[in-house]
Amino acid sequence: MVTEAAVWAALTDVKDPEIPPVSVVDMGMVSRVVVDGDQVNIDMTPTFVGCPALEIIRRDVAARVAVEPGVGGVAVRFVFDPPWTSERITPQGRERLKTFGIAPPMPESAGGLINLAEVPPCPFCSSHDTHMENLFGPTACRAIYYCDACRQPFEAMKTV
Amino acid sequence: MADADVLVALLYQLADDELVIGHRDSEWLGLAPHIEEDIAFGSIAQDEVGHAIIFLRMLEELGEGNADDLAFLRPAADRRNAVLVERPNGAGTYLENPQFDWGYTIARRLVYDLFDGVRLEVLTRSSHQPLAQVAAKIRREERYHLLHHVTWFKRLAQGSDESRRRLEEGIAKVWTDVGGLFTLGAVATSPIFPATTQDLLDGWMGELKPIFAAEGIAWPSAPLMRPPLGLDGRRGQHTPELGALLEAMGEVCRAVPGASW
Ligand SMILES: [Zn+2]
Numbered sequence: 001m002v003t004e005a006a007v008w009a010a011l012t013d014v015k016d017p018e019i020p021p022v023s024v025v026d027m028g029m030v031s032r033v034v035v036d037g038d039q040v041n042i043d044m045t046p047t048f049v050g051c052p053a054l055e056i057i058r059r060d061v062a063a064r065v066a067v068e069p070g071v072g073g074v075a076v077r078f079v080f081d082p083p084w085t086s087e088r089i090t091p092q093g094r095e096r097l098k099t100f101g102i103a104p105p106m107p108e109s110a111g112g113l114i115n116l117a118e119v120p121p122c123p124f125c126s127s128h129d130t131h132m133e134n135l136f137g138p139t140a141c142r143a144i145y146y147c148d149a150c151r152q153p154f155e156a157m158k159t160v
Numbered sequence: 161m162a163d164a165d166v167l168v169a170l171l172y173q174l175a176d177d178e179l180v181i182g183h184r185d186s187e188w189l190g191l192a193p194h195i196e197e198d199i200a201f202g203s204i205a206q207d208e209v210g211h212a213i214i215f216l217r218m219l220e221e222l223g224e225g226n227a228d229d230l231a232f233l234r235p236a237a238d239r240r241n242a243v244l245v246e247r248p249n250g251a252g253t254y255l256e257n258p259q260f261d262w263g264y265t266i267a268r269r270l271v272y273d274l275f276d277g278v279r280l281e282v283l284t285r286s287s288h289q290p291l292a293q294v295a296a297k298i299r300r301e302e303r304y305h306l307l308h309h310v311t312w313f314k315r316l317a318q319g320s321d322e323s324r325r326r327l328e329e330g331i332a333k334v335w336t337d338v339g340g341l342f343t344l345g346a347v348a349t350s351p352i353f354p355a356t357t358q359d360l361l362d363g364w365m366g367e368l369k370p371i372f373a374a375e376g377i378a379w380p381s382a383p384l385m386r387p388p389l390g391l392d393g394r395r396g397q398h399t400p401e402l403g404a405l406l407e408a409m410g411e412v413c414r415a416v417p418g419a420s421w
Pocket of ligand 1: 122126147149150152
């Protein structure tokens with residue numbers, strides 16, 4: 001019989017389709033794994049409600065877990081309780097985001113407000129001399145910044 | 161009215177508002193004032209359509225039919241969005257001589273975002289737990305839309321004489337429809353939706369008035385609950401422009417039945 005630990009380990013092989021170095025576990029998208037005999041039920045929480053990668057993630061998760069020894073069936077469900085927040089990204093996930101040129105999300109300001117005066121350090125040179133170019137980026141979860149020290153544009157995960 | 165009926169009526173209003181405004185947002189792609197704005201409106205459109213999908217799936221689970229069919233094939237008379245969100249972005253169409261109006265778009269976006277924020281707060285207190293949970297999540301995303309549109313509102317108000325004039329013209333145009341956001345149609349105030357029209361209106365005015373005041377923009381008047389044209393979108397009354405929008409939005413779905421995307 002498959003163990004929950006084995007399922008969690010398998011899930012670290014499933015990468016975010018838009019950020020290949022980062023797994024769905026690193027992203028904090030897996031909220032619950034329940035093993036019932038040979039049936040595995042996985043609850044996942046979407047980073048953004050309208051993320052178009054959700055069906056790809058669901059497919060990849062189901063396919064990966066299905067090949068674990070002792071697994072008969074896999075059900076993947078998206079849930080909103082607890083909601084995904086950028087605080088759910090693991091320390092390892094934050095480091096891996098940087099290797100892909102994406103600054104990890106800033107901590108949430110008091111009262112849940114977004115503080116545009118706070119800018120993330122550059123993922124390439126670590127300088128704090130950066131500024132926001134666009135609150136909206138290539139995906140719903142990312143914004144675009146520019147580093148005035150090493151003169152490169154970079155992306156940052158939004159604080160949500 | 162039974163709770164189940166209130167929930168269904170509410171989900172149609174939520175889904176249709178988000179789907180239709182998301183479609184209008186998407187029509188700015190390639191036409192916005194600069195490339196960053198194309199990206200911003202593309203991203204905002206994707207968020208709004210994503211929110212609509214969640215509400216449509218809830219309707220599907222309640223036996224209302226397939227979510228894609230509800231989105232693409234449902235006739236205008238069955239739509240429950242407010243008339244404000246279906247108005248075109250300006251003269252012309254996306255494909256033919258678009259003379260879109262940025263001042264109107266920003267005015268509409270700001271009043272809608274604030275309304276949506278007030279409504280989402282009410283939904284987080286809904287007795288229907290799945291809806292309350294989704295609302296909590298969506299609220300966190302919508303903060304970015306509001307921030308963006310407030311920034312634009314200030315920029316146009318403080319920019320040039322022309323940008324301010326066009327913003328004020330946009331506000332005047334928005335005001336003819338804005339009351340239609342607050343009518344509740346078949347949604348009864350209840351544990352499912354614990355607010356009245358007046359609660360929504362008060363919450364919205366409480367947020368918008370200071371923004372107008374900060375820019376020295378005169379508060380037009382209390383929004384008219386019965387729009388001048390007599391069209392109440394919450395009761396399925398719409399302009400011909402909604403028909404044209406649905407025609408465009410459902411084109412692929414009707415041309416290739418059963419296609420997946
Ligand atoms: Zn740098």
